[in-house]
Amino acid sequence: MHNKSVAELARELESGKISSVELTREFLDRIKAEDSQYNSFITVTEDQAMADAKAADEQRAAGKAGVWTGVPFAHKDIFCTNGIATTCGSRMLANFVPPYDATVTANFRAAGAVCLGKTNMDEFAMGSSNESSYFGPVTNPWGRSNGEKRVPGGSSGGSAAAIAARLIPAATATDTGGSIRQPAALCGITGLKPTYGRVSRFGMIAFASSLDQGGTMARTAEDNALMLNVMAGVDPQDSTSADRSVPDYTATLNEPLKGLRVGLPKEYFSDQLSPAMEQQVRNAVKEYEKLGAIVKEVSLPHANLAIAAYYVIAPAEASANLSRFDGVRYGYRCENPQDLNDMYTRTRAEGFGGEVKRRILVGTYALSAGYFDAYYLKAQKVRRLIQQDFINAFKDVDVLMSPVSPSPAFVQGEKTSDPVTMYLEDIFTIAVNLAGVPAMSVPAGFVDGLPIGLQIIGNYFDEARLLNAAHQFQQVTDWHQKLPQ
């Protein structure tokens, strides 16, 4: 059963071939047996999951089951779960148990899905390798053949690795600069970052509020559509959520792609991309041509400014968002503070890891008197230019296609000493967050035996078209079905 997709599991449950209790048991057993190799979970909620599975079976017996009723899944440990530890991968919140659900969490609960636990992540979602977690790095299920341990990507590395290892069929994730798409690509699964505002951010611990977006991870595009059906929609508790109707994202999966206008941004097929990577991406694009797509080259002229603008705006917002972690009301507090200042200083020095502190410092600097105009204001201007690039591009094409990351999964520790090299992991994903448009990562082949992703970028609120394009691709390819080892 653990190799089946959410859609398939839903059908098995519906047919009565298996109960949610049995299914939940199977996945819990797999996590117990296998996860010591990956460290993809921070918390496994076995008792709660079994109780929820039993309730789901009862609901089904009462004739009140939906698609998700009784289907196991997991949450990235950034979504608050009422009564269950929510750490955000940080020592700061290692003891934090929220008394409320994130809207995303509540939506899955209402849908009857069975949450098995909370997945590992880079601390406060800051990282591209899942090496900054207080709970230890996550190991990619791929590329372990010669004894090496590779990163799963980040920050949603735990969700991606757990799905790739078949410990779970689907998991929530978040994407601020590529944190869904890059780990999805490196782990050979399918992930979607929706349009900014499509999914409520309430209860999703903030990294950079204007960039953060909750999204989906699973093996297939269809499963991503099933997840988005549960997650999308306006939320009165998040005034930045979009008040737009939510389509049934599964309804258009089978639309033919004939005439789909695909743009290839020339800036994303540059020197940073290895010839092998480029070849795989171009092969994937050829599949689309076979399906009837019309491909042309387009330009995103300000693409080269995205990383610089992002690394001003995101840390600036983070520096304020993380001020609430002060040891006063919840979370970590240092031992025996001498006075208020000592409590603040040591709580934050001890509670945050290196990458988080680096970004708080960068952000604080960028907002400081005398530097604000040169950094923050300038970055916001660049951001508007980047948005305009996408708006212009979508006048001529329906979707953009590109690589997700410059290279496949790298070996743990390889980039930790050089933050800038690490930041360049997100060179093809970051502009999407600055513009706020939706984008997916779809398995598109292998380089050196490691999975790589095709990025499909859509116009604002055009998730249905992305899912349709990804699903059709998955009807003619089987990259997303490959198993590690």
Add this chain to the structure above:
Amino acid sequence: MQWDIVIGLEIHVQLATKTKIFSGSSTAFGAEPNTQASAVDLAMPGTLPVPNEQAFRYAVMFGLAVNADIGRRSVFDRKNYFYPDSPKGYQTTQLDHPIVGPGFVDIDLADGSRKRVRIHHAHLEEDAGKSLHEDFEGMTGIDLNRAGTPLIEIVTEPDLNNAEEAVAFAKKLHSLVSSLGICDGDMSQGSLRFDVNISLKPKGSDTLGTRTETKNLNSFRFMEQAIAHEVDRQMDILEDGGRIVQETRLYNGDRDESRSMRSKEEANDYRYFPCPDLLPVVIDDAFIQSARDLLPELPEARKERFKEQYGLNEYDARLLSDDAGLAAFFEETAKHGKDAKLAANWVLGEFTARMNAEDKTVARAPITGVQLGQLVARIADNTVSSSGAKKVFDALWSGKSTHADDVIEAQGLKQVSDSGALEQMVDEVLAEMPDQVAQYQQETDPKKQKKMLGGFMGPLMKASKGQGNPKLFTEILLKKLNG
């Protein structure tokens, strides 16, 4: 050396919304600590602010009342600083795009002149919580009930030139926000808090001096004292050849002392930037109209109406119109009292004196406008004399009775106004006082005559057991004596 005093005010006004500016928690004062603090107010991870529409409407009402431009695109910013009563580590406030733009308020001064005070802007923001230093040995308690209470911070231009003007402005503003119903006006609970910026410059100079800011004054009296204190302090320094340090100061009203809180160098770099959790709020014509529709009659307009409708003079009309509660009380009194001027005299005289003496407010006064009006009506129609009326007022105030007529009846305070009976009494008294009558009639100075008239009133009042209508007695006396 002669100095010009330059004063600007910053006023924090708590808006009387039921719930907080970014959460659904109650704003009621006086609850047990932290019982009105939700996950949003506690800045729990992942929580987000949702703006309270009523706070915006109240701010727009204020803007309309001070003749201000309304910011059509209202943007919130984060003001970053660490303090335990600021749970997010930043205050959500407005910097570059406040909801209320430039406006003005006219104030009336004691010498009868009028002065225009310009409002620089007013912005919406959230209040902080409170630190409780006294209750915990060696530790500080935090009460976040107040955290997130909506405020407007009103910033004036430095248009005020002495303590009297500053206090007149402060009182006017207090009256304005109370009349608008956007603030409960209770200064003892911190509903209005004043920061005073003061600088001195040589008389006539165009260059402003270095200013200090004295923070958190919560009574008019302390404000007046703090200004006097700070002006003296700065004058002493300047006349000794010293320089004023730009700083924030705290004033202790009980001791009439002030101390430096922090200097400009120690001031925080607040690192303001637009709050990414809140989209810009667009204020459209329909919203402004919805606020305009809620505007009650403002003191200025009410004063003019009182002059017109009740024939009051400027002074009485202003005293009666500044406070919405007193104005409503007066109108009830006038309505039931038939005579508006007499009603005004009683409201501003006996009623106000009694309130002040017993430290009561209009809302808590033991007598209603209707009751006072019923008494005024009996004075107006000569049923009771003014001295009798005071006794009636006492009985109503003390709660012994609820209707003037009952008191007049019970205490026998009804005046005799039957002219036949009164004339008989006058005849009898004059017959007993022939010498005085003769004296009066020989006197040619009308002033002395008037004084002598009083000599007959005592015996007359005695004869009538105090119930003769003095006015009628006087009329009859004059008729008889002048033959």
